Amino acid sequence: MAERIEELRTAYSLSAWAPSPTPKGKSTSHRRLETGSVKLVEAQQELKQIDRDIAGYVKVLIDHRAEIRNADSMIELMRMRYLERLEWNDVSFRLYGHNKDYAARHRSYRRKLFRLHDQACAAIWDFWQSVTNSIPQGERHTQITRVVQYDG
Secondary structure, three states: OHHHHHHHHHHOOHHHHOOOOOOOOHHHHHHHHHHHHHHHHHHHHHHHHHHHHHHHHHHHHHHHHHHHHHHHHHHHHHHHHHHOOOOHHHHHHHHHOOOOOOOOOHHHHHHHHHHHHHHHHHHHHHHHHHHHHOOOHHHHHHHHHHHHOOOO
């Protein structure tokens, strides 16, 4: 997108459409300047639309930032607890130990950890339900076995 913006600015800048030093005739020069002005206005409108689109994307990211961070934390929590087999205290420290008040509020962070674990389990359950409900009743055993198989 940045390349497109730069291309528009270069192609439709005023210097690109200024009349040549040796005009070939008043009507040709005049038409060229009009055409250049129209294209310049169109390019400026396109750039404004791109700016609005970018602002919209930034707003969506800002609106969903907490959800994205929460999902990343859930994945990290489940990975540490069930793949690395860490104790709850170790998981809590890895997720929240960087906070200055961690030592003083250790129990609060543990409760937060367990709430996050509950959310992760609920998300996994919802996903599992969506997978199993999308498979016809007679084929469930075969299809679920394929989903559950793990090579690791």
